[in-house]
Amino acid sequence: MYIHAVSHYLPSQVISNEHFTELNGLSSEWIIERTGIEERRKAAPGENTNTMTLDVVRALQAKTDLSTVDLIVGATYTPYDTIVSLAHEAQHELGIADIPVVSISTACSSFINAVEVVEGYFALNKATRALVIVSEHNTAYNNDKDTVSGHLWGDGAAAMLVTKERQSDSDFEIKALLTGGAAHTAKATTAVVMKPIDGGVVMPFGRDVFINACQYMPKASLQVLERCGLTLEDVDYVLPHQANLRISRNVMNTLNLPEEKLISNIQRYGNTGCAGCGIALSEQWDTFKKGEHIVITVFGGGYSYGAMLIEA
């Protein structure tokens, strides 16, 4: 399984930390110290997860031919439309008839859940060229005035073409991936929630999210390395879910890897949900050298997690 091309989209409006200082007195230093976030993007009126889907699909079309895509998997937990899902919107844009289209909603881990769904279709020989879209409109469901987590969220999207067979030398190989759930833990179903008609996105037990994210992302990373017969010495970069810079640094410490190997965009975009890793992969795509190994690892609300090892 290979990643042939990746694209991303970020809304143009930048929301600085000072916005939250004005709203509720949180200083920029306080936000940066606790989260690493310096600014984040906010979708404009009229933008939403479906319009951002069109943006990333068109950006991906500029890089590669999508006319023979035979599977579309979308992912979001901040939907504009739960019936006309991201996958439907993308199919409509591409005008490809009668291919499987499915959208998933498994919180911040969905980037890797989506790729695992693709992996299943490939194993079934029901598809060979999959378009994966991750798109989040957190600000649509966020209360800026929430001093606990209102300052964390940002908007953005990414798309990638995943193929069963290698298309070119520059493709990245997905050498292994796994997902799991830790919803058996006590606070998994209450720590961070997103109730569309009952308060939007709130995080009453952020500390529990923090602890479990710091535990499961390193664990999943090691598992996926083991499945490939590789060790931490073989890892060139780690791209964790962009939830909090302190979590990312904690993951690197646990893995005993230097911060130079950490890929992070949360400073500029905040927590962009399941889109965060896709955006970072797209931004960094051209900087990876042939043969480098990147571990992508995710952890989300509801406590699902995953890891994926890719080789440039």
Place this chain on the structure above:
Amino acid sequence: MYIHAVSHYLPSQVISNEHFTELNGLSSEWIIERTGIEERRKAAPGENTNTMTLDVVRALQAKTDLSTVDLIVGATYTPYDTIVSLAHEAQHELGIADIPVVSISTACSSFINAVEVVEGYFALNKATRALVIVSEHNTAYNNDKDTVSGHLWGDGAAAMLVTKERQSDSDFEIKALLTGGAAHTAKATTAVVMKPIDGGVVMPFGRDVFINACQYMPKASLQVLERCGLTLEDVDYVLPHQANLRISRNVMNTLNLPEEKLISNIQRYGNTGCAGCGIALSEQWDTFKKGEHIVITVFGGGYSYGAMLIEA
């Protein structure tokens, strides 16, 4: 792939057609003539897609052991919580650690999309015993006063245990299944929509939904029969997505099958979204005779569709 057990849950409150007569003058005869719906269920305050998930999981546990479930796939387009999804909620209830959990949101076709995701995990040898949950809380997002489609919707949920290997003689075999998308058609992304923060569920182009549903469900049914080397003569029952009794009858006419072979619960429950086929399968489960063939076929907003042939 086999269905070992199925359960369902329906809220106790019955909403009669007269409720809509009082609200906006639609007569019960008019509603029945156009949709077949005589009454539907409405979730009580405090009930939602996640509480109904717990209801169907507990009902399924009463029928079979779920302690060795190794994959959970949930589906809804009327979510209570998009972060703590149905699959997370079910994992929390079962207390099973570290299994893949994923929720999907592909409108009314999700019942079969979910089983196809399971099929992929089975093909990958990443799971062998999957819990599938479909749960809809349409009334949470519906405007009763909408004279176009307000009277269509009902609430309900179903769950089933799908296994890679046969567990008992009474298991139903899933002989083949397929899904597809028809979002390439002109009105696919506007005909029926569910925007959580912008008007809920509305159906501006119901006629277009009707036409496409009547076209794609028979087509998918024939395709799935062909894949099994079977013909319409081998079909004992057809269970279409429960959207409208006129659509279901049209599907039977197109397939040239008598109405005695139609399974329908829309008269009593309305359109329960992706839960409809699961509820009907659960209700009828004990009436099927060994060796009977049931075609389940679905069509939903965004215009994804599917069909599945099962043998009792």
